[in-house]
């Protein structure tokens with residue numbers, strides 16, 4: 187094996203000292219993926235010296251850990267403004283009005299609030315049936331149109347005044363022998379039905395759960411977010427909600443995030459020009475809508491990622507990020523992967539460099555933050571372990587990682603200070 191000098195030669199001694207521990211753990215592949223140590227994020231600072239020392243200690247303790255440096259931050263602004271004024275303020279001082287990817291984000295947003303009030307977020311509606319878009323309820327799962335999934339004649343929005351914005355599958359045996367298979371049909375979301383939950387943690391490979399209780403689509407969504415349930419096969423069920431819905435709401439920065447957290451007691455979509463979204467902090471942060479001219483406090487977000495649309499080799503990209511910003515981006519969990527892939531979509535090259543390289547010395551993939559890889563998202567067959575390899579994310583498709591020769595030139599993503 188080629189043992190040429192690593193760029194971070196000062197780290198060699200450090201890694202050689204924990205080398206034996208690393209090799210033991212390399213054999214425990216599942217450990218590297220699943221062993222996030224649950225610890226308070228605020229108990230560690232994110233400077234390199236602290237992180238190196240923490241890594242060293244935790245490896246000796248047999249733990250694989252990341253100390254999270256958030257890739258975005260929320261800021262609560264107490265001053266009361268209309269939604270448009272608030273957006274202008276956020277764009278001037280931060281990145282944009284706050285967007286929310288999932289429940290974890292929602293908790294962070296609430297934690298950044300300074301009082302229990304109603305505040306603007308970056309979600310607004312462009313009313314009109316033609317402006318609706320389909321979304322999967324599961325954060326990060328993108329909907330792509332495939333006519334063959336729909337039952338013949340669906341989606342037909344048959345409800346007249348009551349739009350059909352939620353989707354069921356109809357069991358293949360329900361109208362036997364005129365079977366249409368497990369195909370989709372749109373229904374009014376107020377209809378009640380049994381439903382299927384998807385368990386993203388995939389414990390025991392029980393990924394899909396059939397829930398026999400009948401609920402409206404929104405009640406079903408709440409249930410799935412709160413419960414872990416047992417897996418049952420799809421038998422004798424005539425119709426089932428799935429996590430597909432459409433609405434005319436969108437995020438002010440153009441993101442396609444599908445997360446919705448409506449307070450169904452107060453939210454009534456499309457009523458009285460209430461086309462801007464608020465979070466009701468006194469009601470667990472649930473969302474409602476209000477007239478955009480009302481004056482309210484608001485949340486901005488500050489993106490710590492910046493996509494550099496210049497083509498550079500991996501080393502050049504690393505130097506650029508360290509000189510002009512903070513570092514080349516690292517990814518330690520699925521949330522960060524999704525945040526980075528949102529940025530990668532706007533690249534002008536088929537790949538963007540990540541801060542991940544293969545170290546010949548340690549015979550490991552190492553992040554530029556000196557971490558080993560705990561969370562990984564390699565494309566099948568996309569990883570070649572060789573001395574001149576670094577990792578890049580594909581900017582289309584599933585945004586998986588592939589190894590690329592370091593002298594290739596791609597766009598890249600830096601983390602700001």
Ligand SMILES: [Ca+2]
Pocket residue numbers: 340341342343344350371372373
């Ligand atoms: Ca229909």
